[in-house]
Amino acid sequence: MWYSENGTDYIQVLKNQIVTQEAFKFKNSVINTRFIKLKARHTDPIAGSKTWLFCDEIQIQ
Structure with a gap:
């Protein structure tokens, strides 16, 4: 779920x-x-060529 706060996207x-x-x-x-x-x-590593990311929060800045 993407949202914006104070000009920052999360x-x-x-x-x-x-x-x-x-x-x-x-x-x-x-x-x-x-x-x-x-x-x-x-x-x-089990995923092979793909990289799987387990994330609590990803911040775009």
Whole structure:
């Protein structure tokens, strides 16, 4: 879920929710002048070529 507060865009997901790196790249290409800062990041080697991110909050700044 994306929302804005004081000019900053945020996305919040459940603590155990799985989000693919491709989803971040797509969102980042839409806003292209900002970058993604991951507060919590864990990679899953079982996923193979894909990087799975388990995030409490992702802030775009």
